[in-house]
C-alpha cells in the first residue's frame with residue numbers, strides 16, 4: 001500500500017449517515033423538508049442538451065448572489081457548497097503547524113479539514129448552558145491563531161452570537177482569518193455582512209443548501225475582502241460547480257419570496273414545536289437556525305432508533321461534548337412537525353414504560369428565535 005501523507009493516515013474522516021433516507025421524514029440534516037422553489041425545478045427541466053455537453057459558464061452567478069445580499073460582486077466567490085469554500089479556506093490559509101481555533105461541539109467538517117493540513121487544534125467547549133465561550137475565545141485570539149471559525153448560529157447547538165460581537169473579535173485579531181459560517185442566516189436574519197466587509201480578515205459563508213432547498217445541487221458562497229476571495233479562487237478547480245447548480249442558483253436567487261415563505265413557515269413551526277416540547281416536559285435547547293436540540297427521556301440512542309423504525313429521522317448527538325444525550329431535530333413546516341410530535345409522543349410512551357422518569361424541565365429552554 002502506498003501511504004497517504006501522515007496527516008491523512010491519522011485522519012478520522014467526517015462521515016454522515018446519508019443513505020436510504022428518501023422515504024422517511026428527514027429531520028436529521030437541517031435540510032429543507034419540502035423542496036426548492038418550483039422555478040428552480042423548471043429552470044433545470046428547461047435546460048437544452050448542450051447544457052449537458054459543455055463545461056459550465058459562470059457569468060452572472062456571483063453578481064446575482066452579491067445583489068441578493070447587498071455586497072459588491074468582487075467580494076464574492078462561489079463554491080461547490082459551503083463545504084467547498086471551507087476546503088478552499090484550509091487549502092489556502094491552513095499552514096502546517098499553525099493554530100486552528102474553534103469551539104466544540106460545532107460543525108464536524110472543520111476539524112478534518114484542519115487536521116489534513118497538519119494544523120494544531122484549539123477547540124473551546126461551549127459553556128454548560130450552551131452559551132458561547134466568549135471570554136475564553138477572546139483570550140485565545142490574543143495568541144494570533146492562523147484561522148478562527150465561528151459557526152453562527154452554531155450547528156448543532158443553535159447558539160447565536162450578535163454579529164457586532166463577532167466583528168469586535170475580528171477587529172481585535174487582525175492577524176487571524178476569521179471565518180463566520182452563516183449557513184443558517186436565512187432563519188436568523190443576523191449577519192456580519194455588510195459591516196464585516198470593512199475588515200480584511202473576515203470571510204462569511206452562505207449557502208443555498210438549506211433554506212433554498214438545494215442541498216443536492218451544491219452551491220455555496222464566500223464573502224470577504226477581494227484579496228482573500230481571490231486567494232480562495234486560486235485553490236479551486238475551474239469547473240468545481242456544475243451547470244445545474246449554476247442554473248438552479250440563479251433561479252433561486254431570482255425567487256427570494258419562495259425562500260422567504262419557507263423560512264416563515266419554519267419559524268412558525270419552530271415556535272409550535274418548542275411549545276409542544278415544553279408541554280411534554282422534555283428538555284430542549286433552541287436558539288438560532290431551523291433546528292432544536294432535544295434530550296429525550298431514557299436512552300437517546302434507543303429513542304433515535306425507535307423514531308427511525310417509525311419513519312422519522314433525527315440526528316443523535318450521543319457522545320458529543322456538552323450535549324451528550326440529545327438529538328438534533330430539524331424543523332420543517334407545521335405539518336412535518338405535527339407528524340414528528342405524534343411519533344415522538346408514541347415513542348416516549350413505548351420506550352419509557354416501566355422507567356421512572358423525572359421529566360427534566362430545562363433551565364436552558366429559554367432562548368427562542
Ligand SMILES: Cc1ncc(COP(=O)(O)O)c(C=O)c1O
Nearest residue numbers: 081082083107155183207209220
Ligand atoms: C454549519 C454548516 N456549515 C456548512 C455546511 C455545509 O453546507 P453546504 O451544503 O453548503 O456544503 C453545513 C451543512 O450541514 C452546516 O451545517
